Amino acid sequence: GQSLEQPSEVTAVEGAIVQINCTYQTSGFYGLSWYQQHDGGAPTFLSYNALDGLEETGRFSSFLSRSDSYGYLLLQELQMKDSASYFCAVPDRGYNKLIFGAGTRLAVHP
Amino acid sequence: NAGVTQTPKFQVLKTGQSMTLQCAQDMNHEYMSWYRQDPGMGLRLIHYSVGAGITDQGEVPNGYNVSRSTTEDFPLRLLSAAPSQTSVYFCASRTQGAGETQYFGPGTRLLVL
Numbered sequence: 001g002q003s004l005e006q007p008s009e010v011t012a013v014e015g016a017i018v019q020i021n022c023t024y025q026t027s028g029f030y031g032l033s034w035y036q037q038h039d040g041g042a043p044t045f046l047s048y049n050a051l052d053g054l055e056e057t058g059r060f061s062s063f064l065s066r067s068d069s070y071g072y073l074l075l076q077e078l079q080m081k082d083s084a085s086y087f088c089a090v091p092d093r094g095y096n097k098l099i100f101g102a103g104t105r106l107a108v109h110p
Numbered sequence: 111n112a113g114v115t116q117t118p119k120f121q122v123l124k125t126g127q128s129m130t131l132q133c134a135q136d137m138n139h140e141y142m143s144w145y146r147q148d149p150g151m152g153l154r155l156i157h158y159s160v161g162a163g164i165t166d167q168g169e170v171p172n173g174y175n176v177s178r179s180t181t182e183d184f185p186l187r188l189l190s191a192a193p194s195q196t197s198v199y200f201c202a203s204r205t206q207g208a209g210e211t212q213y214f215g216p217g218t219r220l221l222v223l
Contacts, residue, residue: 008150031209042200042214043153050209087152089212096160097143097168098204098212102152 002026002090004101011107012078020073020104022088032071033089033098034062043087046073075106083108111136114215116201122221123191131186131218133201141204142184143168143212144176146197153200159184160206191222 004024012018022032031050035043049055049064049071061074075082085103092099117132135142140161145153145168155168159178173195175187184203188195198219204212 033209033212035212042216043212044214045211048209048211095207095210096141096166097155097158098202099155099169100145100153 002092002099004088004090004099006086006088006101006104008102009105009107011109013109014078014080016078017074017076018078018106020075020086020106022071022073022101024069024071024088024090024101026069026090026092028093029066029069030091030093030095032062032064033091034073035087035089035100036084037087037103038084046086078108080108080110082106113137114201114203114213116199116215116218118218119216120219120221122223123188124223125191125193127191129188129191131188131199131201131220133184133186133215134182135184135201135203135213136182137203137213138181139203139205139213140181141206142178143202144174144184144186145200145202146170146195147200147217148197156186156199188220193222196220196222 033048034046037043047062059076064071087103089100114135143158144156157176159165201215204210
């Protein structure tokens with residue numbers, strides 16, 4: 001099976017940089033995804049890493065280390081609108097289903 | 111494209127009642143899933159489908175049934191509602207592939223009294 005661990009909460013100030021970590025245990029590894037969810041909304045896709053290294057998309061970057069079973073989401077130049085929950089997720093063997101972590105709630109303060 | 115749609119948006123049930131949560135997608139995605147989200151918790155997979163006529167159980171399937179008669183529709187049935195099923199339910203769809211984006215519907219907020 002799969003299990004993922006993330007910190008439950010992170011706080012930061014506007015303009016800062018924050019890193020949200022995710023460690024995983026899987027019977028096979030097929031990539032790590034990140035999703036964002038604002039209060040009252042639905043999750044939306046942010047990024048996907050299949051190989052080691054950093055993937056950058058604007059202010060957001062995602063990193064993966066397969067040897068450490070670890071990844072993180074890096075948010076730069078934080079804005080108030082970045083206050084949301086962030087979930088890491090992994091597909092199972094065969095990519096039939098996507099399993100999510102419990103999520104990290106990010107609060108951005110002025 | 112409407113994407114993934116869910117109805118109803120809100121529902122209040124009494125213990126023991128049954129109901130069906132509707133989900134439809136117009137992106138011709140093979141894979142569809144149902145998740146429940148409880149306050150402060152992540153998304154837990156209830157059931158999923160990899161194509162019409164094919165469904166399987168997720169992490170928390172008890173008390174729920176699904177069917178997939180068409181590619182577009184994936185309804186979730188609560189057989190006999192219990193207060194423990196009070197939650198927000200999300201339907202999602204995607205194409206096959208480890209890195210494929212999963213698209214979520216807006217959710218159904220269910221309260222069981």
